[in-house]
Amino acid sequence: MNAPETGRPAGRLEQLEFDNSFAALPGEFYTRLAPLGLPHPYLVAASTDVAALLGIDPGEFQRPEFCEIFAGNRLPPGSDALAAVYSGHQFGIWAGQLGDGRAHLLGGLRNAGGHWEIQLKGAGRTPYSRGADGRAVLRSSIREFLCSEAMAGLGIPTTRALSIVGADLPVRRESIETAAVVARVAPSFIRFGSFEHWSSRDRKAELRQLADYVIDTFRPQCREAANPYAALLADVAHRTGELMAHWMAVGFMHGVMNTDNMSILGLTLDYGPFGFMEAFDAGHICNHSDTHGRYTFRNQPHVAQWNLYRLADALLPLIGKPTLAQGAVDEHFGPAFEARFEQLMCAKLGFRAALDDDEAFIGETFGFLQQHRPDFTQFFRALSKLPATVDPEKQAKTDAPLRDMFVDRAACDAWLANWRARLAQTPWEDDARQAVMLAANPKYVLRNWLAEVAIRKAQDKDFSEIERLLACLRRPCDEQSEFEQYAALPPDWANGLEVSCSS
Numbered sequence: 001m002n003a004p005e006t007g008r009p010a011g012r013l014e015q016l017e018f019d020n021s022f023a024a025l026p027g028e029f030y031t032r033l034a035p036l037g038l039p040h041p042y043l044v045a046a047s048t049d050v051a052a053l054l055g056i057d058p059g060e061f062q063r064p065e066f067c068e069i070f071a072g073n074r075l076p077p078g079s080d081a082l083a084a085v086y087s088g089h090q091f092g093i094w095a096g097q098l099g100d101g102r103a104h105l106l107g108g109l110r111n112a113g114g115h116w117e118i119q120l121k122g123a124g125r126t127p128y129s130r131g132a133d134g135r136a137v138l139r140s141s142i143r144e145f146l147c148s149e150a151m152a153g154l155g156i157p158t159t160r161a162l163s164i165v166g167a168d169l170p171v172r173r174e175s176i177e178t179a180a181v182v183a184r185v186a187p188s189f190i191r192f193g194s195f196e197h198w199s200s201r202d203r204k205a206e207l208r209q210l211a212d213y214v215i216d217t218f219r220p221q222c223r224e225a226a227n228p229y230a231a232l233l234a235d236v237a238h239r240t241g242e243l244m245a246h247w248m249a250v251g252f253m254h255g256v257m258n259t260d261n262m263s264i265l266g267l268t269l270d271y272g273p274f275g276f277m278e279a280f281d282a283g284h285i286c287n288h289s290d291t292h293g294r295y296t297f298r299n300q301p302h303v304a305q306w307n308l309y310r311l312a313d314a315l316l317p318l319i320g321k322p323t324l325a326q327g328a329v330d331e332h333f334g335p336a337f338e339a340r341f342e343q344l345m346c347a348k349l350g351f352r353a354a355l356d357d358d359e360a361f362i363g364e365t366f367g368f369l370q371q372h373r374p375d376f377t378q379f380f381r382a383l384s385k386l387p388a389t390v391d392p393e394k395q396a397k398t399d400a401p402l403r404d405m406f407v408d409r410a411a412c413d414a415w416l417a418n419w420r421a422r423l424a425q426t427p428w429e430d431d432a433r434q435a436v437m438l439a440a441n442p443k444y445v446l447r448n449w450l451a452e453v454a455i456r457k458a459q460d461k462d463f464s465e466i467e468r469l470l471a472c473l474r475r476p477c478d479e480q481s482e483f484e485q486y487a488a489l490p491p492d493w494a495n496g497l498e499v500s501c502s503s
């Protein structure tokens, strides 16, 4: 007899109990096929946190079977591997059919923690590869693995990453690199584009099947609504609004917010040329391939809303009334974004309770950051440690950790005076306020230069830096003296670092 689900001890790979709910949909939604796998695979990294979600004992990482399974060389018992079809808008333009061109769903499983799908990214071509090689390079696999887990550490909704398996197989990008496979984990990888696919083909029956699957599996409460499909859209709009608030508050830029990269569950999905804001610039473009700056930091909420309208268009045949579809987006996206953003910013700024004028203060703060361009993460972290009141004689010394980030010290002093005046309106003991601020303002984010160091070492077969970064980034708000250097500004060599869609 199986042990009860709760508290079930982590087990062996062979004990994963797949239920494969997505594969139970009709065959139009995917192509069943086994991954191609990697020759002579080796383990690059694995996450004990994600193993725990799945019920895999971390001792399993060292078994050759772990590498074989998560390289895609051998299917675990019960797996029903497939690549899913979807379409989408890329950079604002309808791109037609896309699909899992280099991702294989191994299957889904259900345990006490919920429903989890395991997907291998980079394990070979599929019918949706459109002439590309079906591979992912080690470089982009490390970025996806680390950022998935870093976002989870920050408390931001995201797909997770169990492992990276590498191989010496050459892969051609701008130069020759080597192949890797990331095992990604999420309740579902269904995208806005999964719905656009059926709607663009006038296939209402499939559209309904997909929406019913999402509702019944993940959002059963929508079934109770007068219009379940409008309720689903409202739920997606709400969650996407909250997701944008999280991204904006932590300075995360996704880089490729195409509708095929937008999760129907409101998760951060498809890590490519993402970035974390360093010297603050709301117009920053983190993706070198985004020549027109569609996906700048400041545009992200607008783009998310535009993408939601594309989802609304796609769901319209099910929802029925255009006004209902539009209302589902408009009444949920903006309010959810604003409420969550205000809450996160109040915590970042140490406000005990929100006041009517805070929106203006927050706007002024972003204007101030834009003008003086301090490092976004370091600014809020240093602010967290300043006292609410300060003796004017000692102000320069007390505030030095923050002031020293500015060339224009007077501008910094003026902003700090406004901040302190605002703090005084909702008094709070320094200890309590600072604890909240330190928990809202991470010390460690996955700066591009950190990922780059880990990548360069890994390309020389030293994977230790990935492990260290993973350990650090799972507790991004804790002081971790052994990782102090990971909070530093980018070194000079990193100035010219560029990330693009090449992955």
Ligand code: AMP
Residues within 6 Å of the ligand: 098, 099, 100, 101, 102, 103, 128, 129, 130, 132, 133, 134, 135, 136, 256, 260, 261, 270, 272, 501, 503
């Ligand atoms: P992305 O820009 O990574 O979101 O990818 C957009 C589309 O291109 C998706 O359908 C991917 O599966 C596909 N794709 C990207 N890179 C590759 C590749 N190397 N091989 C096959 N398909 C790919």
Ligand code: MG
Residues within 6 Å of the ligand: 260, 261, 270
């Ligand atoms: Mg994608």
